Structures are given as structure tokens and as C-alpha cells.
Amino acid sequence: MSPLSPPSTAHTADLVVFGGTGDLSMRKLIPALYHADRDGRLSPETRVIAMSRGGLTDADFRGKVDAEVRAQVPVDDPAMWQRFLGRLHHVSLDVGSDDRSGWSALTKLLGGHEQRDRIFYLASPPMTFGPFCAELHEAGLITPQSRVVLEKPLGRDLASSQGINAQVGLYFDEHQIFRIDHYLGKETVQNLLVLRFANAFLEPIWNSLWIDHVQITAAETVGTPGRRGYYDHAGALRDMVQNHLLQLLTLVAMEPPARNDRESIRDEKVKVLQSLRPIVEASEVDRFTVRGQYTASGDMPSYLDEPASTPPNEASKRVETFTAIRAEIKNWRWAGVPFYLRTGKRLPYRRSEIVVQFKDVPHSIFPGGTPNRLVLRLQPEEGIELHIMAKEPGAGEVTLKPVPLRLSFGETFTTRVPEAYERLLTDVLAGNPTLFMRRDEVEAAWRWIDPILAAWEASAELPEPYPAGTTGPAGAHELVGRSGRTWHEEDQP
């Protein structure tokens, strides 16, 4: 259970997943639900109803899960696995046709269970969110105990995001809407809040007097094979920065909330987003942002040559697979402290981390010291490292060496670290929205992103090329280098 969550009451729920046989469902949601079941966090009567075009029966769907998911999860008790499969149902829905039989079948399946929590998980493209909610309303399926879960992308700019929020808002109250950002379910992300607000020593130095800058990186080795349809319209800024990286930034930068409740934390997060200095003028966008696209290297294809169902076009050439941004927060705590954000595909390593770089000692009596650094590693090997200076053992001259004080979650805690989706689904089932994005947060994030997108779209320049497997375009190194800084990996011992 999340340290931020109230104890799960394990209400009986009907969880209806639109896009229920899709990639997200089969790779993340179903395994997460199985883990929750195995840990006793699903009530005995809870059902999972997958909606898809598939034309599958319940038995077909259970067979598909047995074939595709069983190998991904630990099945130590075959009877328990069978019980889990028994929770699964499938309803075929022919979206866009006049055939109403799918909606009738869903109505029939849910009928008589109005007292249960009803969760509609929309793991389907965002243009379906409004229409699906309207259909659910028409069919009379939205009960007071209903919640709706929205997967990203929540629009492609502020206007489209507002459109989606308004449509969904016609049928669900804000407290019933759970907008997922799976980064918020990651263990280290929640530990960041505990580290900051359950320990006294950090708060006095968590500001511009002591912190030089912050780096937030989400580096991936994977490219975008088979994803051109989505990625050509997204790019790294929409896909990763607008949501995941800005969410991490808010948690680093927020003021201590008064309470650990559903609104207090989100109130503080939204204030951070509203304090971001807008990057609007083309000259500022050029100076504070970098975009890149990977080119072929070794056996890795270029972005344009990735296998895809559609050939690349002019728009594909303009898509950024890498971006780095220097952000600033205009408030008392953070004035003058740059927050460098960076994400990219086909980088040399998979690593998501937050690096808080402290300032140097005010007066050094030893030669060769380097300033302290706090590294919060989200993946791989979730953990926290505080780099401090120590004396290298030996007689004679004092020689300093940076050494990490390391907390590895894997080594310190023997309990299994749950996947982000598992935690978030548990919170949805418990009705706890703390780790989900509120409408004003999503819109504040788009408000900051929109001018950058507009300037990139208006620019005649294409993204800077970088060979696949390297740390991104030269511009990213210049972005931090201009103020004499380096990215974390460049000077790692």
C-alpha cells in the first residue's frame, strides 16, 4: 500500500477497462490486478471487464490472459491464478458503428450491482474519452460510486486538453476523475515526499541558498518502433515533459503541504506549475530549449527508418525524440535555481533520476572538494544516494573523495516493490486521488508547454540530429555548459 494512501477498504468493484485487450492492459493493468489479488487487496467479488473490438468470449479472454500474462507474473498457487482468471470478463464493443449490442451487454453485466464501486478505465485514445462518457451516461451506468480513469495523452495542447476535461466533466464530478501519470506511482517518487516531509534535516537547506540547480532526467534506450502513428503527433515534449517530468519537478519544488490529504498536496503542486517562468519569445525558446532526433547508428535505425505501418512524412522530420529544457521557478524558494529537464529515446542507458546539486562550501580549507549532491533514482534500482566528501584513508596530505551514502530499496526492504500501475490501481479502487492529476494541474502544465510547442512549430529549423546510442545532441550539453555546469553522467565518478 502506498505510504500516502489510506488503508484499502477493498470495496467490491466492477472495473471496466476500455481498450481492455490492448498493450497497456495486457502489459501493465492485468498483471497489476493479479498482484493486488495475490496480496489480498481485491475483494472476493471484484470483477474486471475488458471492453474491446475483439469479438472475444469470457473464455477466449481468459485464455488470452493465461497465454500472455501468466509468464510475466509469479504464479505460485495455480488455484489462485484460476480464481483470478475467473474475475475476468470480456464485452465486445464495435465503436463507431450503429451496433449497440456491446453497450447492452455491458448494461446487463453491470445490472443489479449498482451498490458496487464502478470504475471505468479509459485506456483508449483520448478522442474516445468524451464519447465513451456520453455513452455511459446514456446507458445510465454512471452511479454515485463511479469513477473514471483517464490515460494520457490528455490532449495535445491546452485547448484540446480543456476540451477533453470539459466533455468528461459533463458526466463526472472532478472528485470522480482520476487522471493517471504513472510516474507518480513509482516508489522513489513517493519516497521523495517522505524524504522531504518526514525528515527535518532537508527542509532548511531545500532552497536557493543551498541548492545550485536540479536536474531531472528520463533517459530511455528504446526507440519508437511501431509507434510512429502516435509519436509523430506527440514528440518528447508532449509524451514525457508535459506530464512525467513536470510532475517530478512539482514534487521537488512544492512547499510543505499542511496535510497528507487529497487536495493539500495537489494544491501545492499546482502553485509550482503556476510559478514556472513562461518561455515564450522565439529567442528564449532557442536559448532555453533543445530538441533532437536520433539518426542511425550501428544496427539501430534512425527515427525516420523505424519500422512503422505508415511511411515517414514531412511532419516526422520535425518530431523531437529528445528534449532538454532549462526551467525556472519564480518564487522566493527557487529564484535563481535552474531546473534542467531532459528526456530522450535511444540514449545509451535507461535511467530516470532527480539530481539535486548543492552549492559548494562557502570557504574551503581542503583542496579538491566537490559540492554535495542528492540523487533520487527512479529506475533502474530505485534508491537514494547522498554524495558527500570524505577523506581518503592514508597518512600525509588530506585527499578528499566524493563517496555515496546509499539507500537501495531493493537491499533495505525485503518486501517486493510494486509496479507503478499496481499502486495507482490500488488507489483508484480505494478512491484515493492524491497521486492523480487534477484538472488545474494538467492545464497549468499545458499553459507552460504551449508557447514552446508554438515556437518549435514556427521555426524553420529541424531538431538537431544525434546518433542513436549517444547522450543526445550537442545543444543539450551547451544548455548546461553555458553556466559552467554538466549533466550528471558526465562527471560521475
Ligand code: BG6
Ligand atoms: C510513457 C511514454 O508515458 O512513458 C513512453 O508514452 C515512455 O514513450 C514511457 O517510454 C516511459 O515509462 P517508464 O516507466 O518506462 O519510464
